[in-house]
Amino acid sequence: MSNQGDHASPMRVLVTGGSGLVGRAIQHVIKQEGGAKEGEEWIFLSSKDANLMNAEETLAVFRKHQPTHVIHLAAMVGGLFKNMKYNLDFWRNNVFINDNVLQAAHEVSVARVVSCLSTCIFPDKTTYPIDETMVHNGPPHESNYGYAYAKRMIDVHNRAYFEQYGRRYTSVIPTNVFGPHDNFSIEDGHVLPGLIHKAYIAQKEGKPLVVWGSGTPRRQFIYSLDLARLFLWVLRDYPEVDPIILSVGEEDEVSIKEAADAVVQALDFQGEVVFDSTKADGQFKKTASNAKLRRYLPDFNFTPFNQALKETCDWFVANYDSARK
Numbered sequence: 001m002s003n004q005g006d007h008a009s010p011m012r013v014l015v016t017g018g019s020g021l022v023g024r025a026i027q028h029v030i031k032q033e034g035g036a037k038e039g040e041e042w043i044f045l046s047s048k049d050a051n052l053m054n055a056e057e058t059l060a061v062f063r064k065h066q067p068t069h070v071i072h073l074a075a076m077v078g079g080l081f082k083n084m085k086y087n088l089d090f091w092r093n094n095v096f097i098n099d100n101v102l103q104a105a106h107e108v109s110v111a112r113v114v115s116c117l118s119t120c121i122f123p124d125k126t127t128y129p130i131d132e133t134m135v136h137n138g139p140p141h142e143s144n145y146g147y148a149y150a151k152r153m154i155d156v157h158n159r160a161y162f163e164q165y166g167r168r169y170t171s172v173i174p175t176n177v178f179g180p181h182d183n184f185s186i187e188d189g190h191v192l193p194g195l196i197h198k199a200y201i202a203q204k205e206g207k208p209l210v211v212w213g214s215g216t217p218r219r220q221f222i223y224s225l226d227l228a229r230l231f232l233w234v235l236r237d238y239p240e241v242d243p244i245i246l247s248v249g250e251e252d253e254v255s256i257k258e259a260a261d262a263v264v265q266a267l268d269f270q271g272e273v274v275f276d277s278t279k280a281d282g283q284f285k286k287t288a289s290n291a292k293l294r295r296y297l298p299d300f301n302f303t304p305f306n307q308a309l310k311e312t313c314d315w316f317v318a319n320y321d322s323a324r325k
């Protein structure tokens with residue numbers, strides 16, 4: 001079943017957040033892996049093209065490009081520690097961006113929008129594994145409620161655009177993403193890019209690698225290039241309005257300590273590894289089921305974690321001067 005909406009002609013796809021971690025991975029799959037089909041046009045936006053927190057600028061950029069399809073990635077994004085500091089900004093900025101993008105898509109008659117939620121928006125107190133039906137079941141973890149509620153509202157938007165206007169706008173729910181072009185900021189970024197950057201510096205300075213928190217929380221990590229390949233499938237062939245979790249299996253969940261050990265191995269870090277338990281652990285786990293994905297795509301191959309992490313570390317070392325940090 002194809003999902004190309006009413007458009008018989010090739011898709012013109014607008015990617016918001018096209019300059020970020022996931023956006024750059026989609027660019028790679030489109031440009032280097034032959035991911036685009038004959039006649040398709042792909043437009044990758046950054047915040048320089050339009051501030052999507054502004055409704056007029058958003059509508060103007062949609063009118064300019066007249067997309068038939070949209071991958072909506074743009075968001076205020078950050079790791080646990082940035083979320084804890086700026087819950088208000090995460091809530092407001094993301095609500096504005098999402099409302100502007102979805103309404104602009106509707107106004108220029110975009111056939112299909114795929115937006116991005118995250119497994120960190122699920123209820124904190126829950127049964128496991130988490131599945132797609134549980135998005136609105138209970139309060140998110142207290143550390144990131146601003147981001148979590150703003151992201152949950154995308155699903156409300158999608159349901160309502162379908163009911164009122166028959167729009168088939170949908171969303172995906174990835175787990176923690178990592179890869180080349182990530183934000184390697186130690187203070188604001190996610191755990192893997194943070195640990196990679198810290199290990200790189202600690203190695204140079206002959207100091208210990210300091211892992212924040214107890215190391216016991218558990219996470220599922222998806223490689224940005226795998227996520228990008230799955231995004232293309234969702235855009236072309238996933239028929240539902242309801243969201244779909246894009247995740248490795250439950251058996252591939254690792255502890256933060258195991259993730260730190262993998263970074264140590266990938267960078268051949270020789271120093272001591274210590275845990276700073278005065279720092280927050282965040283949500284203990286958010287183990288997600290990929291059963292729905294597996295029903296649609298039983299044969300999709302995820303890149304093994306250690307290989308993807310090595311590629312990411314190699315990219316960071318090779319691009320240290322220009323990497324976001």
Ligand code: NAP
Nearest residue numbers: 017019020021022046047051052073074075116118176177
């Ligand atoms: P990222 O690397 O921080 O990129 C964010 C993108 O959004 C950038 O292209 C940025 O543009 C753009 N952007 C931010 N504010 C904007 C604004 N006001 N107007 C226009 N563009 C704006 O984030 P990412 O990790 O690729 O995340 C992509 C999507 O995946 C997000 O929706 C995020 O919530 C979701 N997600 C991420 C993770 C993860 O672990 N990273 C996990 C689950 C879900 P500039 O480059 O110009 O700043």
Ligand code: GDP
Nearest residue numbers: 079080189190191194211212213217280281282
């Ligand atoms: P989360 O998955 O949404 O909680 O966000 P993160 O990607 O920021 O991961 C947070 C988890 O990694 C918490 O358990 C932290 O205590 C732990 N952690 C260990 N070292 C770091 C680090 O250097 N940066 C970040 N962001 N988290 C770290």
